[in-house]
Amino acid sequence: MVIQKICCIGAGYVGGPTCSVMALKCPDIEITVVDLSKDRIAQWNSNEKLPIFEPGLMEIVQQCRGRNLFFSTDIVSAIRKADLIFISVNTPTKTFGMGKGRAADLKYVEGAARMIAENAEGNKIVVEKSTVPVRAAESIMNILKANNKPNSSYQILSNPEFLAEGTAVQDLLHADRVLIGGEETAEGQEAVRQLSWVYEHWIPSSKVVTMNTWSSELSKLAANAFLAQRISSINSLSAVCEATGADVSEVARAVGLDTRIGPKFLQASVGFGGSCFQKDILNLVYICECLNLPHVAAYWQQVIDMNEYQKSRFAEKVVSSLFNTVTDKRIAVLGFAFKKNTGDTRESPAIYVSTHLLAEGAHLHIYDPKVEPHQIVDDLNSSTMDPDIVNRNVVIHSDAYSATKNTHALIVCTEWDEFVTLDYEKIYADMMKPAYIFDGRKILDHDFLQNLGFHVQTIGKKMHRDVARAWGCQNHQM
Ligand code: NAD
Numbered sequence: 001m002v003i004q005k006i007c008c009i010g011a012g013y014v015g016g017p018t019c020s021v022m023a024l025k026c027p028d029i030e031i032t033v034v035d036l037s038k039d040r041i042a043q044w045n046s047n048e049k050l051p052i053f054e055p056g057l058m059e060i061v062q063q064c065r066g067r068n069l070f071f072s073t074d075i076v077s078a079i080r081k082a083d084l085i086f087i088s089v090n091t092p093t094k095t096f097g098m099g100k101g102r103a104a105d106l107k108y109v110e111g112a113a114r115m116i117a118e119n120a121e122g123n124k125i126v127v128e129k130s131t132v133p134v135r136a137a138e139s140i141m142n143i144l145k146a147n148n149k150p151n152s153s154y155q156i157l158s159n160p161e162f163l164a165e166g167t168a169v170q171d172l173l174h175a176d177r178v179l180i181g182g183e184e185t186a187e188g189q190e191a192v193r194q195l196s197w198v199y200e201h202w203i204p205s206s207k208v209v210t211m212n213t214w215s216s217e218l219s220k221l222a223a224n225a226f227l228a229q230r231i232s233s234i235n236s237l238s239a240v241c242e243a244t245g246a247d248v249s250e251v252a253r254a255v256g257l258d259t260r261i262g263p264k265f266l267q268a269s270v271g272f273g274g275s276c277f278q279k280d281i282l283n284l285v286y287i288c289e290c291l292n293l294p295h296v297a298a299y300w301q302q303v304i305d306m307n308e309y310q311k312s313r314f315a316e317k318v319v320s321s322l323f324n325t326v327t328d329k330r331i332a333v334l335g336f337a338f339k340k341n342t343g344d345t346r347e348s349p350a351i352y353v354s355t356h357l358l359a360e361g362a363h364l365h366i367y368d369p370k371v372e373p374h375q376i377v378d379d380l381n382s383s384t385m386d387p388d389i390v391n392r393n394v395v396i397h398s399d400a401y402s403a404t405k406n407t408h409a410l411i412v413c414t415e416w417d418e419f420v421t422l423d424y425e426k427i428y429a430d431m432m433k434p435a436y437i438f439d440g441r442k443i444l445d446h447d448f449l450q451n452l453g454f455h456v457q458t459i460g461k462k463m464h465r466d467v468a469r470a471w472g473c474q475n476h477q478m
């Protein structure tokens with residue numbers, strides 16, 4: 001079999017970009033991305049705005065759409081004609097029942113598997129691209145086999161995705177590695193070869209790594225756990241820095257220069273967000289508990305606990321610095337996405353910080369360059385559980401200057417480039433005095449801001465206006 005047609009179930013942050021890049025690099029393969037959501041598919045077919053913001057993605061979609069890339073709600077016919085089917089649906093944390101708050105909810109994966117079982121005929125390679133617990137492929141196989149039609153057969157592969165939002169296109173074009181897990185049978189290995197062939201249209205074969213299915217599934221959870229662990233490690237040290245006068249950026253630099261450690265993912269922050277780190281580590285913790293490995297579970301749980309501590313430490317610092325009360329104070333929140341270059345707010349630390357301040361009676365003025373205003377309102381409504389507070393105390397702005405005007409304090413929650421180059425002299429002039437800046441991303445020039453007159457607080461560094469002045473920072477430029 002040579003793969004000629006691919007179907008991807010799930011047109012989200014993974015399915016959309018992955019299939020767009022695949023279509024760009026594999027003009028000989030027809031790729032149809034399907035979803036239950038009519039709105040999402042309509043947006044993927046729009047020329048104005050895709051359902052997700054990813055730098056460089058619109059250009060690729062426009063190049064391939066209608067040629068060998070299609071977005072559709074006709075899931076049945078896409079499944080029927082495909083040689084290979086990606087399952088790229090969401091796997092959120094369970095919100096009720098057994099494993100609530102920790103286990104991955106596999107209902108969407110199961111739903112996709114059942115659709116395949118009901119509609120597929122002939123030989124199909126089914127590829128688990130969603131992030132799943134170890135041995136999830138077994139459950140998918142059970143569903144497919146239980147519904148097996150006489151003329152159909154399946155091979156299940158694990159092919160986890162490692163792209164990060166905001167850099168998805170580059171991550172897909174120049175992947176560090178492509179991981180494919182399959183059965184060790186002849187048919188399993190043949191399916192692995194088929195999927196490798198697809199990737200080798202643009203990824204060097206040396207970077208296509210194959211292994212057994214369970215190792216592949218676990219490697220995905222492990223990679224996210226390691227990445228998040230580095231952030232929690234540096235964030236834990238940021239608290240030590242604030243208490244001692246050490247500077248966490250200097251510590252991170254010194255540590256990262258060791259080639260065995262490396263410099264990436266050592267940026268201390270208000271805490272990590274995003275749809276996956278927390279859910280995947282919680283899933284790993286749950287798996288460990290189910291396997292009766294409580295010490296391992298407790299070890300990884302600490303990565304999450306440290307992240308919660310970091311977010312709450314930051315929010316409390318805002319309140320304590322503003323004379324222990326923010327009731328009726330106006331506070332600007334710059335950035336609501338969980339990182340720059342995305343409009344995604346899932347688990348964004350900005351939600352935590354904003355909710356904390358709203359509970360303390362603050363009035364928030366929020367600006368993010370890419371997050372839709374209704375998304376901010378929805379996120380705050382579901383986290384405060386009180387739509388009245390959001391109606392009364394939250395204003396969404398379309399630029400940073402109007403958001404900061406007449407406020408008592410400004411908080412940077414996302415590291416958008418445009419926040420670095422704002423005219424802080426103007427912002428200072430328009431703010432209430434004393435004017436406070438809380439830099440949750442360590443992107444601003446703190447000495448310069450202090451010289452303008454701001455009171456500055458950041459992560460992992462003790463800030464004293466007088467100390468900064470004494471060290472002669474007067475003419476520092478941004
Ligand atoms: P998403 O929520 O953006 O998209 C999932 C899509 O699947 C939704 O549009 C939903 O409507 C659709 N869907 C659900 N069930 C369906 C069904 N039966 N038929 C058709 N469509 C269905 O999720 P995402 O961020 O793309 O993540 C997908 C998976 O990839 C998750 O397991 C996630 O952990 C993993 N992952 C995500 C990222 C990321 O950056 N977001 C990176 C790597 C891996």
Ligand code: UGA
Binds near residue numbers: 162166264274
């Ligand atoms: C992460 C991984 O990087 C991807 O490899 C993985 O595929 C993906 O999760 C997934 O499985 O969903 P993503 O969450 O999109 O990607 O973005 P990251 O760049 O990893 O950032 C996650 C969070 O950590 C952000 O809030 C970011 O601001 C924060 N972060 C990151 C830090 O606070 N410090 C750092 O040094 C790096």
